[in-house]
Amino acid sequence: xxxxxxxxxxxxxxxxxxxxxxxxxxxxxxxxxxxxxxxxxxxxxxxxxxxxxxxxxxxxxxxxxxxxxxxxxxxxxxxxxxxxxxxxxxxxxxxxxxxxxxxxxxxxxxxxxxxxxxxxxxxxxxxxxxxxxxxxxxxxxxxxxxxxxxxxxxxxxxxxxxxxxxxxxxxxxxxxxxxxxxxxxxxxxxxxxxxxxxxxxxxxxxxxxxxxxxxxxxxxxxxxxxxxxxxxxxxxxxxxxxxxxxxxxxxxxxxxxxxxxxxxxxxxxxxxxxxxxxxxxxxxxx
Amino acid sequence: xxxxxxxxxxxxxxxxxxxxxxxxxxxxxxxxxxxxxxxxxxxxxxxxxxxxxxxxxxxxxxxxxxxxxxxxxxxxxxxxxxxxxxxxxxxxxxxxxxxxxxxxxxxxxxxxxxxxxxxxxxxxxxxxxxxxxxxxxxxxxxxxxxxxxxxxxxxxxxxxxxxxxxxxxxxxxxxxxxxxxxxxxxxxxxxxxxxxxxxxxxxxxxxxxxxxxxxxxxxxxxxxxxxxxxxx
Numbered sequence: 094x095x096x097x098x099x100x101x102x103x104x105x106x107x108x109x110x111x112x113x114x115x116x117x118x119x120x121x122x123x124x125x126x127x128x129x130x131x132x133x134x135x136x137x138x139x140x141x142x143x144x145x146x147x148x149x150x151x152x153x154x155x156x157x158x159x160x161x162x163x164x165x166x167x168x169x170x171x172x173x174x175x176x177x178x179x180x181x182x183x184x185x186x187x188x189x190x191x192x193x194x195x196x197x198x199x200x201x202x203x204x205x206x207x208x209x210x211x212x213x214x215x216x217x218x219x220x221x222x223x224x225x226x227x228x229x230x231x232x233x234x235x236x237x238x239x240x241x242x243x244x245x246x247x248x249x250x251x252x253x254x255x256x257x258x259x260x261x262x263x264x265x266x267x268x269x270x271x272x273x274x275x276x277x278x279x280x281x282x283x284x285x286x287x288x289x290x291x292x293x294x295x296x297x298x299x300x301x302x303x304x305x306x307x308x309x310x311x312x313x314x315x316x317x318x319x320x321x322x323x324x325x326x327x328x329x330x331x332x333x334x335x336x337x338x339x340x341x342x343x344x345x346x347x348x349x350x351x352x353x354x355x356x357x358x359x360x361x362x363x364x365x366x367x368x369x370x371x372x373x374x375x376x377x378x379x
Numbered sequence: 380x381x382x383x384x385x386x387x388x389x390x391x392x393x394x395x396x397x398x399x400x401x402x403x404x405x406x407x408x409x410x411x412x413x414x415x416x417x418x419x420x421x422x423x424x425x426x427x428x429x430x431x432x433x434x435x436x437x438x439x440x441x442x443x444x445x446x447x448x449x450x451x452x453x454x455x456x457x458x459x460x461x462x463x464x465x466x467x468x469x470x471x472x473x474x475x476x477x478x479x480x481x482x483x484x485x486x487x488x489x490x491x492x493x494x495x496x497x498x499x500x501x502x503x504x505x506x507x508x509x510x511x512x513x514x515x516x517x518x519x520x521x522x523x524x525x526x527x528x529x530x531x532x533x534x535x536x537x538x539x540x541x542x543x544x545x546x547x548x549x550x551x552x553x554x555x556x557x558x559x560x561x562x563x564x565x566x567x568x569x570x571x572x573x574x575x576x577x578x579x580x581x582x583x584x585x586x587x588x589x590x591x592x593x594x595x596x597x598x599x600x601x602x603x604x605x606x607x608x609x610x611x
Binding site for chain 1: 394465466467476477558559560561563573575576578580588
């Protein structure tokens, strides 16, 4: 009986200690926490794991990464639920800025989208000249296409491509939406032997396991551009604008750009992202 | 099948080497779900006992509502807690979203109806005249309630186990209110989802196995307490 009581007390002390720790972190959190709403790809590739410790050590701010699609990240921004955004959906970003939610928007880096598909290439997209041509072939042959369907930056780009070739894929039997992140959507596409639009970084980290092939590599129309957006603090008094600015300044700084440039070289033989701080979208070919 | 085997091997390697990040994630899972269970235990058993022993109009309706709550979908809880805790939400001023404390709150909401529902069933299952018997022996009201609880300890502990199970295995609410922030609010379930998304299936399986082991250990300890008390 006594044993049991002591044991229960020990367990309770352990748990309550955790509880107190959790809540004390919170009080301390108010001033130093910065909420970064970003896309799943920056987290899934591991880039943020390299960047954030450097930033945190340098500035003392702690970044809370909320990895969602670009669409959801901007929705969070529109409600003032995030302090800074790292997103890749340029058209939506311009709209976001125009509506006055953001204070600054700076170019951070880019890589490329590609079309992933089964090596047999049933739609014969290898023969097409560009991504729009490939999409036409996929629709024309009724080959399976797996879409993110989640308003992410990748999904926005995919919709723009369908629009460009004048095809409305919705409702087609060959067109399916997962509503999941990039990695999972890529897995579904591979499993069903379908095509999908993906960013290069996620593709590289999964291709060996999935047995998929990249198409439209180096197509200039498939640039995938990331911007960092500071939110307008006059609109949202509760946001940590100092922290948000600090992170935005950091990610375009030479130190961070160097990390971005080197990231993934060891594992994949070439970088996953190309640093672009200070450049314009035009100069990188958009 | 290779993948599963690799996952199992990886799991044991992570455990044996005491991988610091995995250890931290595991401890955080235990702490958050443990706190939620502890809170759920206090609230659930107290309210469940009160409801079972009292008689009032609408009692059956309330019990139906609680029993429905036993199957509360975690994502709905997550959404509700998020909306409440948003900076623009009614409780936004506490600044609790994306913290372990928010996860404890969400998991407590999940655990309470489970524990309360089982408590109600357990208390109602006691023989009708037991209460009268205890009262007639001159026990005070609090003492009577305590003795009834002791009598129902087996199902009550089963309720606590079910509550812990509900809390520790839940992922939808934890991702929404905790944000799966590395080294801060990342627990076993959210890490498993993330690693699956990254395509690290082996690591995801390993984390899943560690979660099962954790749940087994906690439940085994509770079962030990339960069965020991049961024999007396």
